[in-house]
Amino acid sequence: MSALTRSKIVPGTEGYSEDAESLISRYEGVPFTEKYKAVLHLLPTKASKILDIGAGTGVDAAWLATKGHCILAVEPTDQLREAGAKLHPSSQIEWLDDSLPMLLKTMARKEVFDLVLVTAVWTHLAEKERKQAMSNIAALLKPVALLIMSLRHGPTPASRRVFEVTAEETMELAQRDGLREALYMRTESAQPINRQAGVMWSWLAFQK
Ligand SMILES: C[S@@+](CC[C@H](N)C(=O)[O-])C[C@H]1O[C@@H](n2cnc3c(N)ncnc32)[C@H](O)[C@@H]1O
Secondary structure (H helix, E strand, O other): OOHHHHHOOOOOOOOHHHHHHHHHHHHHOOOHHHHOOOOHHHOOOOOOEEEEEOOOOOHHHHHHHHOOOEEEEEOOOHHHHHHHHHHOOOOOEEEEOOOOOOOHHHHHOOOOEEEEEEEOOHHHOOHHHHHHHHHHHHHOEEEEEEEEEEEEEOOOOOOOOOOOOOHHHHHHHHHHOOOEEEEEEEEEOOOHHHHHOOOEEEEEEEEO
């Protein structure tokens, strides 16, 4: 790998490799059913193809794999992706080094999914990137499929690239790309440290 390749930072991932060590244990410590409680009732009950974009350490993918699903876990931060592959070895989870908004490698596979997860990722994208990303995500959904997103509101670590993003803007983008709103809910953070800091989440689900 050349020095140029090594120093490339995917927009949105700023601060993640530096903090990876502490983030790995934090992500792994949040129970899936607590984090996803707003949307649990919407998850597929039969074995499905799931795309988890910005999958972190794959803790969510691992839970979904135990339910019989096959997951493509897209994660651009090397440290998180590599830790995830070691922590959650599973024939039902495939890891891919790819990133929003273009998802070039994911799109090149010409696959479509029953469910796409974009949890705790969207606010790392700038306005123009969010528009491009939504169109690409919509194209990755099967004709009948679900998109689940969570948006973080409130204080963020200084090293991260974070934009103020509203649920309303996200709904407009989704609608523009032919997706119908199925759920919108505001929740407290499932992580005690973030709850104490006043972090809130918008949970959104869109139906294709
Ligand atoms: C707060 S973590 C959330 C991880 C996981 N989705 C979860 O809910 O535990 C944000 C993740 O988004 C990833 N990320 C940041 N910018 C991204 C981009 N442009 N495309 C895809 N993922 C990105 C980071 O590397 C990190 O793994």
